[in-house]
Amino acid sequence: MEDIFESIFGNFGGFGGFGGFGSSARNSNRPRKGEDIEFYLDLDFFEAVNGVEKEFFVNVKTVCNNCSGSGAKPGTKKVTCKKCNGRGSIRVQRQSFFGTVVSEELCNECNGTGEIVEEKCEKCKGKKYVLVRKKFTVKAPKGVNTNNIMTLKGQGNCGENGGPNGDVYVIFKVKSHELFVRNGNNVFYELPISFTEATLGAEVEIPTLEGKEKYTIPEGTETGTEFTLKDRGISDVNGYGKGNLTFRVKIITPKNLTDRQKELLREFSNEREEHLTEHKKNFFEKVKELFE
Numbered sequence: 491m492e493d494i495f496e497s498i499f500g501n502f503g504g505f506g507g508f509g510g511f512g513s514s515a516r517n518s519n520r521p522r523k524g525e526d527i528e529f530y531l532d533l534d535f536f537e538a539v540n541g542v543e544k545e546f547f548v549n550v551k552t553v554c555n556n557c558s559g560s561g562a563k564p565g566t567k568k569v570t571c572k573k574c575n576g577r578g579s580i581r582v583q584r585q586s587f588f589g590t591v592v593s594e595e596l597c598n599e600c601n602g603t604g605e606i607v608e609e610k611c612e613k614c615k616g617k618k619y620v621l622v623r624k625k626f627t628v629k630a631p632k633g634v635n636t637n638n639i640m641t642l643k644g645q646g647n648c649g650e651n652g653g654p655n656g657d658v659y660v661i662f663k664v665k666s667h668e669l670f671v672r673n674g675n676n677v678f679y680e681l682p683i684s685f686t687e688a689t690l691g692a693e694v695e696i697p698t699l700e701g702k703e704k705y706t707i708p709e710g711t712e713t714g715t716e717f718t719l720k721d722r723g724i725s726d727v728n729g730y731g732k733g734n735l736t737f738r739v740k741i742i743t744p745k746n747l748t749d750r751q752k753e754l755l756r757e758f759s760n761e762r763e764e765h766l767t768e769h770k771k772n773f774f775e776k777v778k779e780l781f782e
């Protein structure tokens with residue numbers, strides 16, 4: 491099946507005013523547009539990053555081909571509704587505080603059409619449509635994000651009395667990733683590095699959206715430092731460039747040290763005493779100022 495579709499990428503803002511349904515008694519035979527269908531399509535993080543072709547199935551109301559949408563058994567006639575005498579509406583009188591109130595209401599026998607079928611179509615049971623499980627194939631473009639919608643024009647539920655079909659709205663939902671955190675087109679993650687790598691600087695292996703690569707962490711890197719790879723994030727769904735890839739280093743404190751390692755660290759610490767004292771002095775001076 492060839493799907494004709496028109497893409498609209500924007501944020502889902504709720505649908506309203508579609509279809510033009512009304513319950514006006516006199517207009518029940520006029521063509522009516524079919525209902526729109528909303529379908530939520532889940533994508534994995536990388537499917538959204540790289541774009542993907544997806545298939546899904548939806549039950550769509552389709553004009554019954556047995557009765558051509560009349561609801562009547564082929565070869566039988568439609569007869570005038572006896573309840574409303576073909577008017578499609580009935581007059582209802584009610585007693586109220588202000589006296590008798592007369593109102594016009596839709597005839598529930600013929601559903602406002604003024605006629606009823608002599609014998610119902612056996613395929614659709616007189617409903618004029620049948621539910622068909624329809625296969626859709628959509629190409630989700632690179633950079634698609636949660637709440638982006640794609641409109642499949644005229645692929646929704648069939649209209650009534652020859653009215654046009656509704657549309658199908660494919661609403662994307664992108665799953666989160668265990669490492670990469672997406673914020674718009676930017677991607678973020680935390681990179682654990684060792685205390686020695688941070689202190690001495692090191693060439694480390696970092697994950698990117700395109701795979702692993704080498705990155706040089708400079709000497710004396712503080713925990714929490716962020717490094718940004720410009721234009722290495724996600725492609726904008728509408729083609730407006732790319733986001734950035736940022737990682738924040740997290741220094742892992744060494745644990746379960748051997749006696750020898752502990753000894754080396756103590757030795758190291760003794761040599762650094764002067765430097766540390768300087769830091770501590772500054773810190774305690776600030777604390778003092780704070781409480782005076």
Ligand SMILES: [Zn+2]
Pocket residue numbers: 554555556557558559560561562611612613614615616617618619
């Ligand atoms: Zn039928």
Ligand SMILES: [Zn+2]
Pocket residue numbers: 571572573574575576577578579597598599600601602603604605
């Ligand atoms: Zn009627």
